[in-house]
Structures are given as structure tokens and as C-alpha cells.
Amino acid sequence: MEVLLSVILGFMIIGAIYALHANDLLSAVIAQGIVGYGLVICFLHLRAPDLAIVQIVVETITLIIMVAVVLDSSRKELKTPAGWKGTVNIILGLMFIGFMIYFFDMATASLELFGEHSMRMSQTYVEEGAQRTGAANLVTGVLWDFRAYDTLGEATILFTAALGVLTVLRLKGKK
Amino acid sequence: MKGLTPIVKKVAQLMSGIICIYGIYIVVHGHLTPGGAFAGGIILAGAFILLILAFGSEVVKLRKEETGSSVTESLSILATLILATAGLLIGSKVFFNDYLPKGTVGELVSAGAVPLYNILIGIEVAAAIITIFLALIIFKEEEEQR
Numbered sequence: 066m067e068v069l070l071s072v073i074l075g076f077m078i079i080g081a082i083y084a085l086h087a088n089d090l091l092s093a094v095i096a097q098g099i100v101g102y103g104l105v106i107c108f109l110h111l112r113a114p115d116l117a118i119v120q121i122v123v124e125t126i127t128l129i130i131m132v133a134v135v136l137d138s139s140r141k142e143l144k145t146p147a148g149w150k151g152t153v154n155i156i157l158g159l160m161f162i163g164f165m166i167y168f169f170d171m172a173t174a175s176l177e178l179f180g181e182h183s184m185r186m187s188q189t190y191v192e193e194g195a196q197r198t199g200a201a202n203l204v205t206g207v208l209w210d211f212r213a214y215d216t217l218g219e220a221t222i223l224f225t226a227a228l229g230v231l232t233v234l235r236l237k238g239k240k
Numbered sequence: 241m242k243g244l245t246p247i248v249k250k251v252a253q254l255m256s257g258i259i260c261i262y263g264i265y266i267v268v269h270g271h272l273t274p275g276g277a278f279a280g281g282i283i284l285a286g287a288f289i290l291l292i293l294a295f296g297s298e299v300v301k302l303r304k305e306e307t308g309s310s311v312t313e314s315l316s317i318l319a320t321l322i323l324a325t326a327g328l329l330i331g332s333k334v335f336f337n338d339y340l341p342k343g344t345v346g347e348l349v350s351a352g353a354v355p356l357y358n359i360l361i362g363i364e365v366a367a368a369i370i371t372i373f374l375a376l377i378i379f380k381e382e383e384e385q386r
Contacts, residue, residue: 114274118266122282126369129289130376137380199342199351200271208276209354213336217324219278220361224317227368227375231310234379 067179070107077103090140094131098124115204243296252294259287267362271351277358281365288370292377299381306374313367320360323353 080099087093101124108117190207200206208216243249266273267280297305330339343350 115276115279118275118279119282122279122286126282126286126289129293130373195345198338198354199345200354201346201350202271202273202276204274205271205276205354205358206351209271209357210336210338213324213357216357216361217320217336220317220320220364223365223368224313227310227313227371230372230375234375 069110073103073106073110088142090135090142091132093142094128094135097131098128101127115202244294248294252290256287256291259290260284263287263362263366267358268355269348270358270362271354272346272348277361278365280358281362282369284362284366285369285373288366289373292373299378299385302374302378302381306371306378309367309370309374313364313371316360316364316367320357320364323356323360 077100080096080103084093084096084100087096101120105117105121105124108114108120190211191203194203194206194211195201198206198210200210263280263283263286265280266275266283267277270276270280292302324336327334327336327339338352338354340352342352345351349355
């Protein structure tokens with residue numbers, strides 16, 4: 066399973082790099098879709114169908130909106146010459162990547178191997194979740210019973226996003 | 241916004257009903273099968289987005305739809321909060337307290353208030369996505385008119 070996941074992750078990285086360097090913005094958007102749909106296959110192989118359904122639907126809607134935006138504005142990427150600011154940005158980015166790799170290595174050293182996680186927290190959920198919440202789908206049971214506050218927060222974020230879009234687009238339209 | 245050709249219109253008409261039913265199924269069976277409020281809500285929104293893209297509409301009509309969808313969104317999240325706050329009044333006085341009877345595991349009407357939350361949040365997610373989409377379309381149309 067790990068080999069297959071590595072191959073899909075490699076494809077996703079290639080797609081992301083191509084999306085950064087493509088001259089045509091439409092092909093950049095399509096290449097970015099590789100990342101999303103690759104993640105769907107990863108979720109399916111890790112036996113998470115709930116996440117896979119959400120990811121495939123969100124990815125499709127995002128692609129539709131992005132393609133509409135690209136077709137409406139320009140398809141050519143606007144290239145600005147990189148001055149001394151560009152070099153400073155690149156140096157800062159490389160330093161940040163170094164920091165990230167260092168701390169990531171420190172953090173992963175204390176974890177178990179891939180696929181061998183300890184079940185201290187989730188043991189109770191898995192064993193007693195079905196009879197305590199009454200939901201056959203354990204994910205929904207956890208979402209709306211044990212972790213209902215989190216889910217309410219997610220719904221509120223979506224509500225706030227819609228509110229923000231309405232406010233920003235209205236203000237500019239009124240001028 | 242202009243509509244597309246008759247072929248696209250007919251296919252969208254035939255498909256969107258099926259997509260709508262599938263979204264409703266995902267939301268209602270959220271506590272039994274994979275999926276749930278978020279996935280089903282976005283599928284429902286997708287059916288409406290397909291219809292709007294295929295048929296097109298006038299700005300005035302779109303704005304009416306936008307008002308409707310934003311009101312639906314706000315009302316459904318308000319209903320969720322009321323249902324959650326009702327747990328403070330009944331039973332063991334805890335926010336999000338599930339006071340409804342659990343029923344047998346695996347039946348459609350079971351799991352207490354979980355299906356109700358699923359349906360309400362499904363409506364909220366669908367309405368929010370449609371609102372964002374319509375706001376973007378209306379903004380573009382208004383800019384073209386000026």
C-alpha cells in the first residue's frame with residue numbers, strides 16, 4: 066500500500082510543480098486538479114470513503130469556479146521581472162523550508178511507524194460509539210455527538226465565508 | 241448570463257434531478273452510510289449550479305434567488321443552534337445533549353438528533369455554496385453592464 070501511495074504522491078507533486086510553471090493558466094488549473102483527485106485516490110486506499118466523497122465533490126466545484134474565472138480573465142500568466150526583492154524572497158523561502166524540515170523531523174521521530182498508531186484515544190470511540198450515539202456510521206456519530214462543537218465551528222466558518230463574499234462583492238458593486 | 245445550446249440544456253435538465261436525489265440520499269442516510277451533511281450539501285449545490293450554468297438567467301431573477309438562498313442558509317444554521325440549545329433545557333442540561341430516543345442501530349429513523357443535524361447542516365452547506373456562486377455571477381454581470 067505504501068508503494069502505491071508513494072507513486073500517487075509523486076504524481077501529485079509533479080502536477081503541483083507543473084501548475085506553478087505553466088504559461089497557460091487554464092492548463093495550470095487542470096494540473097492543480099491532479100493534486101485534488103490524487104488525494105481522493107489516497108483517501109480511498111486509506112479506507113476513508115467519507116473524506117473521499119467530500120474531497121471529490123469540493124474539488125469538482127472548485128475546478129468549475131476556477132475554470133470560469135480563468136476563461137473570464139486572461140489565460141496568459143503575467144510575468145514580472147524578479148529584482149533584488151525576488152532573491153530575498155527566494156532566500157527566505159529556502160530558510161523557511163529548512164526550518165520546516167528540521168522541526169518536522171523532530172516531530173515525526175516521536176511518532177509510531179506508518180499504519181501502527183496507538184489507539185489510546187480512539188479505542189473508546191470505536192468500541193462504544195455505535196451503541197452510545199445510535200449511529201451506524203461511526204464518522205457521523207463522532208461528528209455530531211462526541212465532537213459536535215467542532216462540526217458547529219465548521220458550519221459557522223462556511224456561513225461566515227458566504228457572508229464575507231456577499232459583503233465584499235456588494236461594497237464594490239455599490240460604488 | 242446567457243444560456244447554452246439546447247443539447248446541453250436537455251442533458252442538464254435530465255441529470256440535475258438525479259444528482260439532486262443522490263444528494264438528498266447522501267444527507268438523509270448520513271448516519272448509516274459514508275457521506276453526510278457536508279458531502280450531500282455540496283452535491284445538492286452542484287445540481288443547482290449545473291442548472292444555472294446551462295440555462296443562464298437575468299440579473300434581477302438571480303438576485304431574487306440569491307436572497308432566497310442566503311435566507312435559507314441563515315435560517316437553517318439558526319435552527320441547528322436552537323436544536324443544540326434545547327439540550328440545555330431538557331435532560332441533563334448539556335449543550336448538544338442528545339435527548340431524543342436512540343432507536344435500533346442501522347435503521348433510517350435512529351441515532352436521536354443526529355439525522356436532524358445532518359439535514360439542517362446539509363441545507364446550510366448547499367445554500368452557502370449557491371450563495372457564493374450567485375454572488376460571483378451577479379458581480380460579473382453588474383461589471384459588464386457598466
